[in-house]
Amino acid sequence: MSLMSLKSGTDIRGTAAGEKDKIQLTNEAVRKIIRGFLRLTEEKTGLKPAEMTISVGHDSRVSAERIKNCAVRELSSGGAKVLDCGLSSTPAMFMTTVLWKCTAAVQITASHHPWDKNGLKFFTPSGGFEGEDIEKVLKYAEEEEISESLESLPDRSEKRDFMSVYAEHLREIIKNGIKGGSSEKPLQGFHIAVDAGNGAGGFYAREVLQKLGADINGSQFLEPDGMFPNHVPNPENEQAMRFISEAAVNSGADLGVIFDTDVDRAACVDEKGREINRNRLIALASVIALEGNSGGTIVTDSVTSDGLKEFIEKNLGGRHHRFKRGYKNVINEAVRLNSEGINCPLAIETSGHAALRENYFLDDGAYLITKIIILFVNLKAQGKDLNSLIADLKEPLEEKELRFKILEENFKEYGEKVIEALKEYAKGREGWTPANDNREGIRISLDRNHGDGWMLLRLSVHDPILPFNAESNSKGGVKMIIDEFGEFIKAFDRLDLSVLP
């Protein structure tokens, strides 16, 4: 198996548990990858391994311990000082490079993917490894030969509890952000339920909220369990959101919070169980980010609603920069805009990845929720709630996503051909208006007679798929949009059109 096949965007990911002969992240593979990582880190930092301090953490997956064991032993034998941080969130591992000045950090996680998967993410103080860095790591890994046994390698790692340090960091942020409350228990009198989905986010309930005086009754699935026996820890998952909605309502919480497995994403629900995620979450995060950044630019992915654009630009006075799907894409775009002198305080995706400039553009679910809680408490003191801030956000009545599988081997070329054809098809078509601020695929607004909404067709980065999204402000509008689109797409016989309703 080529180790290159383990590249997944800016991560390394593969099967790590289950049937033995299907495991891709074997001990040997992990050891080679870690050696490749060490070599690249040496290049990036100019430091020899003996001068490096590298932290290693993991989420709750069943294969975490095994992979961590390989990582710490390889790093130790390579000469680096290794800090074994145990169960950690992904953003926390980046923060070891800030708060503990680690040379680099390794997080063993596969985010919300199934239980038998695992992966590796790498950080330096400048941020997470990019796609080309991952390619280099894997290229170097393939050049490695493993001759000695794992057991013969020394484990000179030091066990360190960084999550306590990180939790204290978040507590301080909350204490400093809340106006006029008790300095030590500023969340006294507030009831916040947390659903960690048996991932790594359970610390937030006990180590952050409860220690600040919050009532966390109703919190659930706080203990890590790599089988995810209750629901998939994914704020985009309908079932997961239903769990936190019910927990918040049943326990009488003021706010419900949900994290994904490695806590780089979050969402919340209000006291009535209404979801604050996707476009609503982006709207709320924009309110937070634009405070003190009047006229600032919010970078989002491409599938955000028209109502969100209107909200950011008309209600908040900011600018909406609709970019591409993929959290790394939006973050890098935000960094680029800032480097060009454009005030861009937030990069955020509908998936819940939110990266604030003030927090190193780190997509940190716990940090986002921290900011939301500060806002929530301050609003309560004024007799207001979170929904009042986003009451003017116009939300679509209907939405739908279809995914067209490309049956052609050269799927990129074929997919681009379809998109170009749609651009041509849309020109001059009555009721169809291609968006002029779209940067991924083609986005077309449709008037009241043709669906009263918008559609977007784009090409998936890695997979032979053409995702199609549609939203409408009218009942039956999405069906109308899809019917009109169907007239166009059915001409392409190398697409799986069975997904068309």
Added chain:
Amino acid sequence: MTSNDYRKVSMYLANIKNGMRDSFGDIYLMYEKKVYFLCCKILKNMSEAKRMTVDIFDYVYLQAAGFRDAAVFEKWLYGVVGSRCRRYIIDNHPEMFGDYIDTDSPEGETLDDILASDADEMAYYPDGIEITVDMMQITDNILSELPLKLRVAVLQYYFSGLETEEIAAGEQISLRALKNRLLKGRNRIKTEEHKFTEMGYDAQGITTFLPDILSTMAQSIVIPEDIAASVTGKTGINCMDRMKGGAPADMRSSYSDSDDTMYINTAGAKNGGNFVTTHYAVDRGNRKEKKEMTPAVKVVMAAVAILIIIAGTVAVVLAVQGGKKDDGSVIATGDTTRATTMEITTKPTTERTTETTTETTTETTTASTTETTTQTTTQQTTVTETTTETTTQTVPVITPEPEGGNETPDEGDEDDENGYVVEGGNFHFNLG
């Protein structure tokens, strides 16, 4: 997982993924007994196991579409059972974790070595073993008496087939601690196997063939029908198998007139005052094929059996008359050297025999010169509703390990919820 099962489950998962949700009913049927069995053995409480089984399948219904690989799905399912049961016990019965403390195993003994020697022992059974009712009952008892932590490790390894890393992660312990638990659990089973074997019971090979025995126990378990009904209600998918007979409402009658299944009640250990029973249905599929006997042979066999019983009875009478214990009390049939006994009784309901197996063991000693008793036992098990005799087989009770510290010996008689009478620590199961 057999390749056949792998193909079936893969197909069902693919169907579900493609929107054919009804295939969840097939998944349910494939795993209902296994999940219920595992819940019963971990929780040691049938009503809690029922509720847990329904909840688990409700969750599986929601997640099944996310799986493609049948083996990955199965491991995940067993992992979820372990996780949910563990969480339930923490929340509701924390005392079950008891005073068991993880300690290292003796020097020089590693799990890998022991498992390798177990595998080597297979060579002594070139034809495998017949998994008898006795074997299942003894295994059930041994398992029930293991402390929770060891029991879960054993079940997840030998029954669920999870890897040690997977079990360790699920139990939230180190791999080393898990291996120690597994080793200790296995060693206890081996010790009990030896004890039973030396006492003449059909226990040899339990440790070696533990996965097969557990699998047979799971296949044989009688599953309450309302589980399928509840899962159907929650998911909206028909999980009721109309072809299945289901258990008779009254489990104390061991034979039914209408089918060829024998229901056997076995006892687990006491758990907080509730007797835990597990009901197995032993049918043709669990036994080796026996040759059909001609009517003439059956008559001769019956006559021989009657003569043996008469001879044995005479010998017992002579023994009783002539044999006394050191303290002057009379040695009586049925005396054992253990302070507590458990009896399991099998009983026929009709005379119609279509297939009969008869095993006869006779131990005879003279009462005057030795201290052993004369006892003739005939055990007859059938797969149809016929035997000609009632027999009693005595199985010693294993002294339970302290678990939770709240188990106290019985005092006097008490009726448990299933109508089994306990007399001063002796368990008798009267069927019918």
